[in-house]
Amino acid sequence: LQQPKTVPKRLGTSQKKPREPRVPRSLIKEIFSHFVKMPMTRDAFKIVEKCSERYFRQLSDDLEAYTHHAGRKTVEAADLEVLMRRQGLVTDKMPLNVLIERYLPLEYRKLLIPVAVSGNKVIPCK
Secondary structure (H helix, E strand, O other), X not given: OOOOOOOOOOOOOOOOOOOOOXXXXXXXXXXXXXXXXXXXXXXXXXXXXXXXXXXXXXXXXXXXXXXXXXXXXXXXHHHHHHHHHHOOOOOOOOOXXXXXXXXXXXXXXXHHOOEEEOOOEEEOOO
């Protein structure tokens, strides 16, 4: 009689490496084409995509270092503001709120900039 063959079980963890999360290509293309306002070749887009991935990786590493230096385990808005100040994006003449108002849509502005409304309430609540 024939018996079914047994398949040896894998020991340990899976063979797959965990992949890093990526910014969607469509989002990178949409943002870049919004600011450039002209068509680009595929080769140029691949370079832009690679540069944006490296930029966000470096940005997250810097934020992690600032948070670790402050002795916290959570990134706060102050860490991001310090990073943007070091990059020259935020200055005394160009505060973070002005950048938010200039470049983000209204629904995000409402989430990030506190606004006083009737009844002595401030939105968003802290």
